Amino acid sequence: MVDTVVLYRAPSTVADVEAVRDWLEPRIDAAVSVRxxxxxxxRTDDLAERFAEARVxxxxxxxxxxxxxxxxxYEERALENPERExxxxxxxxxxxxxxxxALPADERRLETLHVPVLDRxxxxxxxxxxxxxxxxxxxxxxxxxxxxGLYEAPAKPEAYxxxxxxxALLSGDAPPREVLENQVEGDFLIEDDPRTTDALYGYALQAVHYLETGEAFCDREECRLFNAHYHEDLFDAQLREPAFCDDHAALYATD
Incomplete structure (x- = not known):
């Protein structure tokens, strides 16, 4: 059982991790802190090399x-200056x-769940x-x-x-992403989107839910535990009501 959840800030992003804590804590039976x-x-001495080994x-x-x-x-510089990564x-x-x-040995047990919010x-x-x-x-x-990943992982609308x-056919080059985002209608998040923090609430809860139940995701699109592969579905799951399907509302709804 998870007794403590530790969230970690991503200061080079717009994510408000304190707000994530305030949303998460009333919904679970664990203390939530922010580091x-x-x-x-x-940070460990070999962390830059471990990131280099993980590059795709x-x-x-x-x-x-x-x-x-x-x-x-490069990875050493990115650790020191994350805004350059x-x-x-x-x-x-x-x-x-x-x-x-890299975690201290006494904090690796599953009673303490660590949730790094990353800028990678x-x-x-x-x-x-x-x-x-x-x-x-x-x-x-x-x-x-x-x-x-919140901006880039789910597929955007086909028009994008x-x-x-x-x-690309007209100019030979790919347009700046900002141009596409201003010209294409539809629901999708962009870098530094003001809705970033709200969209992260459900992903933090997914981390707790997985350790508590062994269930990775919900299969209902209207639930914050849904694993959205399209931005339209991400909006339905994370940014629109209802917040949860009936089954998970019984576990996590606060009103």
Missing amino acids: GRFLDAH PSPYDRETGNTMLGTIR GGVLYDGVQVQRALNS AIGTWGDHDGRWHKRVNVLGQPALVSVP YKEKQRH
Whole structure:
């Protein structure tokens, strides 16, 4: 049983982790606290190298890692200056193992769940289609929650990709993402979206729910425990009423 949940800030993002705590704590039977950035609080000497080993070089290549000196130096700089990191996808399972190893031994037990909110993009390999998929979260200990994943992992409306292709045909280049986001109608989150924190509530709860019940996700789109693969579904699950399906409302609704 989870007695304590520790959330970690991602100061280079707009995520308000204190607000996540305030939403989460009344819904679970555990104390919830907030600490600074996980990669500062629990940094180990080999953490930069572990991130280098977890880098995904190609979306269709199962093998990961680039431990050349220049890459490790990049990861060291990214640890020191997280606002300079970007454009890299990491194997979420490898990152999870690295961060688990970085935890103090007396805090690795499942009674204390650690939830780092990260400014890194993470993914998992899909055996069914032979490619990497970006993820918002990777459940377990610690449970990773990726802010970039919130924007990038769920598929955007079809019109977004059609406009991207049209622009590429006309100009030969991909348009800036901001241009696409301003030209395409539909429900999707953009980087630094003011709805980021509200959308993260359910992902934090998913981390607790998984350790408590062994159930990874809910299969109902109107529930915050639903694992959305499309932005439209993410809006239904995280940003619209009802907050939960009937079964999970009995566990987590507060009114």
